[in-house]
Amino acid sequence: MRYAMVIDTKKCVGCSDCVVACQNENRVPIGYCRDWVIENAKGTFPNVSIELRSERCNHCENSPCVRCCPTGASHYEEGGVVKVTRHECIGCGACVQSCPYDARYSHPDGFVDKCTFCHHRLQEGKLPSCVSVCPTECMYFGDLDDKESKVYQLLQNRDWKVLAPEVGTKPHVYYLI
Amino acid sequence: MNKSRREFIKLSAIGAGGLVLANPLLNAMIGQVNAAEPMDASKIKRFPTYCEVCFWKCAGWVYTDEKGEIWKIEGNEDDPHSNGRFCPRGTGGIGMYNDPDRLKTPLMRVEENGKQTFKEVSWDKAFRFIAEKMNKIKEESGPESLALFKHGSGGAHFGKLFKAFGSKNITAPSYAQCRGPREVGFNTTFGSNINSPEPVDLENTKCLVLIGNHIGENMHNSHVQEMSKAIDRGATIITVDPRLSTAASKSKYWLPIKPATDIALLLAWMNVIVSEELYDKNYIGQYAYGLEDLQAHVADKTPEWAEKITTISADVIRQTAREMAFHAPATLIHPGRHVTWYGDDTQRLRAMAMLNALLGSWGRKGGFYFPEKAKVPTYPHPGYPPVNWTWKDHLDGTYALADSSIANVFVDMSHPENESDYKIKGWFVVGTNLISTIPNTQRTLEAIQNLDLLVVVDTMPMEITGYADIILPECTYLERYDDMRVSPNRFPNVAVRVPAVKPKYLSKPSDWIVRKLAKKLKLSKHFNYESYSEVIDWQLKQMGSSLAEMKEKGVLKMERKTPMFIEEGDYHEFGTSTGMIELYSLDLEMEGFDPIPNYTPHPEPPQGFYRLNYGRAPMHTFGRTANNPNLNELMSENCLWVNPFVAADNNLENGQEVWLKNQDGVVSDFPIKVRITERIGKDNVYMVHGFGRANKKLKRSFGRGISDTQLVTNVMVDPIMGGTGMRGNFVSFVTDKPESEVIS
Ligand code: SF4
Ligand code: SF4
Ligand code: SF4
Numbered sequence: 001m002r003y004a005m006v007i008d009t010k011k012c013v014g015c016s017d018c019v020v021a022c023q024n025e026n027r028v029p030i031g032y033c034r035d036w037v038i039e040n041a042k043g044t045f046p047n048v049s050i051e052l053r054s055e056r057c058n059h060c061e062n063s064p065c066v067r068c069c070p071t072g073a074s075h076y077e078e079g080g081v082v083k084v085t086r087h088e089c090i091g092c093g094a095c096v097q098s099c100p101y102d103a104r105y106s107h108p109d110g111f112v113d114k115c116t117f118c119h120h121r122l123q124e125g126k127l128p129s130c131v132s133v134c135p136t137e138c139m140y141f142g143d144l145d146d147k148e149s150k151v152y153q154l155l156q157n158r159d160w161k162v163l164a165p166e167v168g169t170k171p172h173v174y175y176l177i
Numbered sequence: 178m179n180k181s182r183r184e185f186i187k188l189s190a191i192g193a194g195g196l197v198l199a200n201p202l203l204n205a206m207i208g209q210v211n212a213a214e215p216m217d218a219s220k221i222k223r224f225p226t227y228c229e230v231c232f233w234k235c236a237g238w239v240y241t242d243e244k245g246e247i248w249k250i251e252g253n254e255d256d257p258h259s260n261g262r263f264c265p266r267g268t269g270g271i272g273m274y275n276d277p278d279r280l281k282t283p284l285m286r287v288e289e290n291g292k293q294t295f296k297e298v299s300w301d302k303a304f305r306f307i308a309e310k311m312n313k314i315k316e317e318s319g320p321e322s323l324a325l326f327k328h329g330s331g332g333a334h335f336g337k338l339f340k341a342f343g344s345k346n347i348t349a350p351s352y353a354q355c356r357g358p359r360e361v362g363f364n365t366t367f368g369s370n371i372n373s374p375e376p377v378d379l380e381n382t383k384c385l386v387l388i389g390n391h392i393g394e395n396m397h398n399s400h401v402q403e404m405s406k407a408i409d410r411g412a413t414i415i416t417v418d419p420r421l422s423t424a425a426s427k428s429k430y431w432l433p434i435k436p437a438t439d440i441a442l443l444l445a446w447m448n449v450i451v452s453e454e455l456y457d458k459n460y461i462g463q464y465a466y467g468l469e470d471l472q473a474h475v476a477d478k479t480p481e482w483a484e485k486i487t488t489i490s491a492d493v494i495r496q497t498a499r500e501m502a503f504h505a506p507a508t509l510i511h512p513g514r515h516v517t518w519y520g521d522d523t524q525r526l527r528a529m530a531m532l533n534a535l536l537g538s539w540g541r542k543g544g545f546y547f548p549e550k551a552k553v554p555t556y557p558h559p560g561y562p563p564v565n566w567t568w569k570d571h572l573d574g575t576y577a578l579a580d581s582s583i584a585n586v587f588v589d590m591s592h593p594e595n596e597s598d599y600k601i602k603g604w605f606v607v608g609t610n611l612i613s614t615i616p617n618t619q620r621t622l623e624a625i626q627n628l629d630l631l632v633v634v635d636t637m638p639m640e641i642t643g644y645a646d647i648i649l650p651e652c653t654y655l656e657r658y659d660d661m662r663v664s665p666n667r668f669p670n671v672a673v674r675v676p677a678v679k680p681k682y683l684s685k686p687s688d689w690i691v692r693k694l695a696k697k698l699k700l701s702k703h704f705n706y707e708s709y710s711e712v713i714d715w716q717l718k719q720m721g722s723s724l725a726e727m728k729e730k731g732v733l734k735m736e737r738k739t740p741m742f743i744e745e746g747d748y749h750e751f752g753t754s755t756g757m758i759e760l761y762s763l764d765l766e767m768e769g770f771d772p773i774p775n776y777t778p779h780p781e782p783p784q785g786f787y788r789l790n791y792g793r794a795p796m797h798t799f800g801r802t803a804n805n806p807n808l809n810e811l812m813s814e815n816c817l818w819v820n821p822f823v824a825a826d827n828n829l830e831n832g833q834e835v836w837l838k839n840q841d842g843v844v845s846d847f848p849i850k851v852r853i854t855e856r857i858g859k860d861n862v863y864m865v866h867g868f869g870r871a872n873k874k875l876k877r878s879f880g881r882g883i884s885d886t887q888l889v890t891n892v893m894v895d896p897i898m899g900g901t902g903m904r905g906n907f908v909s910f911v912t913d914k915p916e917s918e919v920i921s
Contacts, residue, residue, distance in 0.1 A: 011405045013393035013423050015795035016811045017265035023807065024249035024271060030806050041421075045820060045855045046433040050426045133251070135262050135398060136405035 002144040003079040003117055005131070006151045006160070007054055008176040011138035014039055014052035018130035018139070025118065025129035032105050034115040035130055051177070054130065054139065057082060057103040057115035058163065058171030065095035065104065073111075079143070080172060081119050086111045100167045117141075144172075217243050224677035225253065225731030227662045229329055229654035230266040230273065231798040232351070232373060233398050234662045235259030236672035236732045237267065239655055247271050247655060247678060255732045257399060257666045258374065264396035265796045265811065272807035273653045274681065278876050279636055280650035281682035295648065300685070300693065303647055308697035310630040310646075311342065314602045320344045321566050322602040323630075324587050328609035330659040330674070331634065331651050331687035335607050338691045340561040341703040346568055346590075346601065348582040350614040353900050359512045361578050361898045362526025365762045367539050368752025370580065371512050372548075372665060379403035379511075381543040384413040384504035388439055388529060390513035393423040395793040397514070413504065415497050417442065419790065420818065420863055421856040430497050436788050436861055436904065437519050437779040438487040443528035444776060445483030446498045448475040450535050455502035457537030464751065465534060467761025467773075474773045486776065505536035507543025520893025520902035523578075524774040527762070531774075534758045540743040548665030549737050554719045556712045558703045571599035572899075577768055579898040585615055586899060591624040603630035607687070608651070612640035613800050613867070616889040616901050634690065637804060638874040650684040657686035658709040661716065669735040671720075673713060673727040770897055779905060781860075786840060786907035787823065788861035791885040800867040803878035814882035816852040818863040824853045827910050836911040837883065841890045844915045845883040846871055862908065 014037050022034050035056035042049050059082045066074045066082060073088035074095050084095075089111040096104045096112055107113040118128035126132065131139040142149035154160075155174060162171040220243035227236045228250075236256035242248040250270050254261035263270075273279075283303035284295040298306075314322050320343030325335055327349055336347050352360075360370045379385065380403045392404050404424070407414070414428035417439065425431040434442060450456050451472050461468055480491035480498075487494075501508045510529045516522050530539075538544025568582050571590050576583065591601040604625075615621050625631060625644050633645035642648050655677050662672040680686065688709040695704045706712055714724035722733055743749045753759045766772040782788050796802070796811040803809060817837075819829060829835065834848035847869050857863055868882030893902035 010427065011408050013401060013405075013795060015265050015393070015396055015401075017263070017268055017795075019811060020265050020268040020796075020807055021249075024268065027248075030810055041855060043855060045858055046421075046431070048421050048426075048855045050421065050423075050856070052423070052426075133262055133268060135264055135396070135401045136393075137262075137402070138405065 001079045002172070003059065003081055003122070004142065004144045004151050004172045004174060005056075005117070005128070006140040006154050006174045006176060008138040008140075008154075009051050009053045010176065011136045012037075012052040012054060013136055015135065017133050017135060018054045021129045021133035022115070025121075026116070028113070029108060032107070032113070034103075034113065053175055054134075055101065055103075055163070056130075056173065057099075058101055058169065058173045059115075059117060061170035061172065062168060064098040064100070064169065068094045068098045070094065077119060079122075081117045081122075082114075083116050083119060084112055084114065100164050100169060101171075216248070221248070222677075224675045225672070225728060226250070226654060226674045226677065227672045228259075228263065228267040228270055230270045230802060231264075231396070232329075233258055233264075233396075234664065234672070235263055235267055235398050236662065237263055238731065239677035241677055245678065247274055250655075253672070253731045255730070255734060256672060257668070257670060258664070259398055260402060262398070262402065264398045264401070266396065266798055266802055266808060267398070269796070269802075269805060269807035269811075270655065272805035272809075273636065273802075274655045274678065276637065276804060276806055278638065278804055278874055279653075279682065280638055280642070280648060280684065282650060283683070284645075284648040286646045300683070303649060304694050304697045306647060307630070307632055307694060310603065311698065314629055315343070318600060318602055319565060321346060321564055322600060323605070324348070324591070324601045324603070325605045325607065326350065326584060326587065326609055326611055327605075327607045329607075330654065332607040332609075333660050334687040334691040335605055335634070337703065338695055338700070339605070341695065341700045342698060343562045343564055345564050346582075346587065348568070348584045348587050350584040350609055350611065352581040353579075353583040353585055353898070354517055354614055354616070354903075355515050357579065357581065357583075357898050357900045358516045358522035358895055359514075359526040360580060361523045362528075363512060363530045364580065365523075365578065365753070365764050366527055366530035366534060366759055368756075374399065374664060374666065375512060375514070376546050376548040376665065377509055377511055378543050378546045379407055379509065382407055382412055382507055382509040383543055384415070384501055384508040386501060386508065386510045387414070387416045387418070387424055387428075388443075388510070388513060388525075389418050389518075390511050391418065391422040391424055391792050392511075393427075394795055395514065396795045413500055415500070419858055419861055422792070430493065430500075432489045432493065432497070433858055435486070435488045436790065438776070440521065440525050440528055440774055441478070441483045441486040441776040442489060442494065443525065443532060444475050444478035444774070445480045445487075445494050446501070446532055447471065447528070447535060448478045449480060449495050449498035450502055450532070451475055453499070453502075455499065455505075456535040457505055460506070460537035461535065464749065464758045466753075466755045466757040466759050470761040471531070471773060478776075486778075501532075501536060504543075506538045506541035508536045508538055509533070509544050510536075510538070517895070517900040518902050518904040519779050520895050520900075520905070521777060522895050522900055522902060523897040524771060527765075528774040531760055534760060539758070540749060542742055546667060546741045547739065548667065549669045549739065550665040551663050551669035551671050551720075551733075551735055553661060553663050553671060553716050556706070556715055558705060561703075566599055568599070571597050576897070576899040578764060583899040584611075585617075585901055588615060588621050588624045591627060592620065593623065593627045602628060603632075604628055605632045605634065606641055606645075607634040608636075610635075610639035610641050610800055612644075613884055613886040616886060616892045616903050618887060619890070634687065636684070637801075638872050639800065640871050643872055649690055650682065651690070652680035652684035652686055656680040656684070658688065658713060659686075661713060667741060668737050670732055672732045673717075673724065675710075675724075675728055765897070768897070782907040783840070786909050788904065789837075789839070789885060789888055789906045789908045790861050790863045790904060791866045792863065794865040797865065797867055800870060800884075803867055803870055803881070804875040806877065809877045812865075813877065814850070815865040815868040816850045816882070818852050818854050818857045820857050820859045821853050821855065822859050823862070824851065828912075829853070829910065833912075836915050837888055837908040838911050838915075839888045839890060840907045843888060843890050844911060845869065845887060847880045847883050848914075849883040
């Protein structure tokens, strides 16, 4: 099993609902976030285009954060979910520095926090909170090892990219373009 | 205004005071639990509600945690407004409950040491004061001299109190300041209003045409969802907007039109469709009145003619017209919502309605569906007393086609210059910040100075609360029962709102406030219940359900009784005077207006000035949410979109703070940060509406960004229905802090 998130930039309207829903679901304190939204504009008026995309931890296959964690708090779960075990985390912040996507933050309660792909919801058979709230349904979640899955199909049939492929992290959040 | 009786009281004078700048760490302490550990699932409860963060009223569930505090809010999957997904504002509605700046107790204006201030008073004292003033106004000039400005579900309770008291002078700024022109434009064409939510069949449309309508930035939830599905299906989207809106960025055609020329484009589109005989011949033949008149009218409105006016090339005009016709009748010219732009808005909306008519999309799949609404019985109460006059008498036949009251006319009726016999002496303002909803703030303030009573009911301090004689703190929608939501939709349905938590502080639900005040006014017989839950339960039982059942379901869906679309072989009778679709409007002709829309040029910005355009951001509902801790964090101020050439001409840098000065010399209270972007052209600037809050009590939003309303001093009134056109204001940049006095 290999969990992946596929996000359609053609549909995202940049509303940030994914951010608020995540904050509520995961009790992320106000002022912090596990996901965020980016707007990139190209061209000159009136030949302009924009790309909107919701970003978060990429649950990389080759994660610098897991590699550099001195206590083993940062680790892989089943399906490739990268997680932090809070009581093992000493809050040193090495992982925060090593993440090329700036996906981690130091929680005021003294540990490092980031997107978990809503692991607690996956265990209940639910979709991640951001995926299930998104009004445009531009986010898809599933198992890339399953050829029948929507995520697999989308990556077969559409153009896509990952963020910063050059750093070799092998991200598992994909953007349809 | 110097030394007035009703000074704006800086609310910081009471309570905590001091300006706290947005600070994530400080904010982190507000309400939100920093619980790191998973919750005990058995302690989680859910309560049905419908959202009040905007007028879309999505139904959903409020979840409370082990401590009984609100954890999260999610959509109800059975609800056609949300389909199980709330928008960011609805998801962040929890911030309305947690906002520490909420109004907490009744406050009364008093004079202390020669200075006006607000003093905390008991509910009882507040009611006695209000009842006394109301009775005095009633004795002196009749109950009709009290007016109610309302918005949202709280306002509905006050509407009943007003009718029981003897006044039908009840209004909401959502008509004349927002969607009124489209109601009249479509009604004069199809004999039907649009209403809310708009009965547009986005779900099946093959071609969606947006005229300045920025779906996706306005989060009209189900419509955003359906537009996204249309994108998935590969539907054509044509967006007309001087700015690359989010919707424009997703469109096959973006027409960056010169502002204020839309009617010319619409006429040229009709020219192509009529002259190339691309219209729906059967439909038009069967249902339309006035095709020949229209043909003659648009004969010379060629794409070449329109190109000179709109700057959109004749080729693109032809191409888009043909594409619309190709997909017809599944082509939808979306009526939009906030359409009070240039004062000839009813005519623009009529042109849009007529284009829909030519394409055969009214009552057709992929165009407009016929909505159905649930019938909910009225809870028994004695009849209301007759009234001697209403706002209509004051208007004496003007704006005869307006089918709803006009908020700015209420301001006129309250103004010292009002010489008619119909004078308003007291206001209740419930859930609407009139200072930023009605343009020409100065005039509103003059009217306020002339009042004998101003009662403001709200959850939050707003600009309007600063002028109140008495402020009543309403609890949020998460803490109260309200009337059921009964909106027209694809199928009839109702949704309930049940409190998930107790009202915070001393705040109270509107139905409670109204009941208690009614008692003081000896009107209790009209409010014959102890809790509003009794009313809802009674209504639901008449409908074969109950409140207990609805606590489990949230939404009750019912069967349709009539077809959703005009069926093949059926004859449809339209609600116009001819019973047909009026391409030539007899109502408009009779009232002395153009029966077919004409393009009239509008003033252009003078040298060194730019047209001020404004719109929405998906995470905010006007000024209502600016201070919401969850939503403020996503966008804490508006910025000014400026084209790079304009920035260079005016030596502006990205992020630089500027003040704006309009054509009448009005300078913004606060500065705004410049955002240099290619998404906007050279003749206009753009900002999101709802910022620049001037009430210091709003700690997170005070003075952040600027208020567009403040700069809208040129109001172009629509002669047909009294709408206030607000997009003919021009601004220039002021780079040094102006000396003018800032309110707070
Ligand atoms: S909720 Fe969906 S549409 Fe909104 S910003 Fe997030 S991904 Fe984009
Ligand atoms: S998957 Fe869950 S934790 Fe990750 S961004 Fe989405 S809501 Fe937040
Ligand atoms: S559209 Fe958003 S803010 Fe409006 S009612 Fe629905 S969830 Fe609430």
